[in-house]
Amino acid sequence: MDGELLKTLIALGALLLSLPLSAAQLDLQLDASSRTWQTEELLKHPQVQTVTIKDDVSYKKDMTYQVVPVAALLTGLKPEDHLQAVALDGFAAEMAAAPLLNKHGARAWLAIEDPAQPWPPLSAGKPGAGPFYLVWTDPEAGNISPEQWPFQVASIKLMAPVAQRFPALLPDPALKDDDPVKKGFALFQKNCLACHRLNGAGDAQFGPDLNIPYNPTEYFGADFLKRYIRDPQSLRQWPQAKMPGFSAQVLPDEDLEMLMGYLKHMAGRKVRP
Known part of the structure; x- marks a missing residue:
């Protein structure tokens, strides 16, 4: 490339970077x-x-x-x-x-x-x-x-509420209202659905589906899945990783157990999108 042309392109790039958003x-x-x-x-x-x-x-x-x-x-x-x-x-x-x-x-x-x-x-x-x-x-x-x-x-x-828009996310309707799996479903909506789909259901375009083809409870041991949710990069590291860790302050241990309970429950309720 011509030297003067290269200088011009560099100067133009610098000018564009200096312009306000x-x-x-x-x-x-x-x-x-x-x-x-x-x-x-x-x-x-x-x-x-x-x-x-x-x-x-x-x-x-x-x-x-x-x-x-x-x-x-x-x-x-x-x-x-x-x-x-x-x-x-x-x-x-x-x-x-x-x-x-x-x-x-x-x-x-x-x-x-x-x-x-x-x-x-x-x-x-x-x-x-x-x-x-x-x-x-x-x-x-x-x-x-x-x-x-x-x-x-x-x-x-x-x-409309998530349960109404995406029935494929729903746990077994036979469960009682106070069943921990239903609380886990609420926690999934709050903490996971922004990035992930499940059974192909959800609007996120970000992370992998958490049930199709496999649910994380099917390939992670319970202790490692907890560790992954708490600190993802302690198990998997890559430059473009975006999943945040969920501290015990944000997701108490009891809530984490109920979230994992929902995921394990849904592994038995796969619906192909």
Whole structure:
């Protein structure tokens, strides 16, 4: 390649990297109150404020953001409603509306990336958490899991409950309401369904199916499966690994047992997609 042309291309690349990010938009599909928010509109929202998140789940350090209370954007919703936050990479977090509407205790905020001051990469060779990132203050008060911190959010949708949309996820209907397997199903929705499908059911485009062709309880010993859920990279390491570990603070041992109980139960209820 001609030397002058190479210099020109390098200079052009440097110029492009130095340009600020373009503004983005957040699509809220909430029936009567549906609307699209532009970055600039959110940064001028009457309730916008600066919040410091201690030990941010995604960045693993304290981070300061311009935020708007999520409750201020979810006008007209009821605590019993069900939402799905969809990220640019296919991550689809299933979320009950109730904690998102809280104004005390664990509180949800929409962090907004200013194109003039972009956030840092999540790690080497990876993008940042923008343009929109759902973060929490005092998450311990609401037992908020890592899957309830979706980043690169593109849309938030009002949806029918998971059990209604995906009957292939349901445990045996003969089980009593207080059966631990049913509690495990609720934990699966909260902690796993954002990344994984099961029996081909779910909206995630991210991780492998957890029942087809094999359920992890069929090829992991119980102790190793627990260890994998707690600290995935202690068993499998690769540069693009994205599964977070679930600490005992987020997923207590009793809950982990019930989650594994649901998975083992579903190994006997395979449904080919």
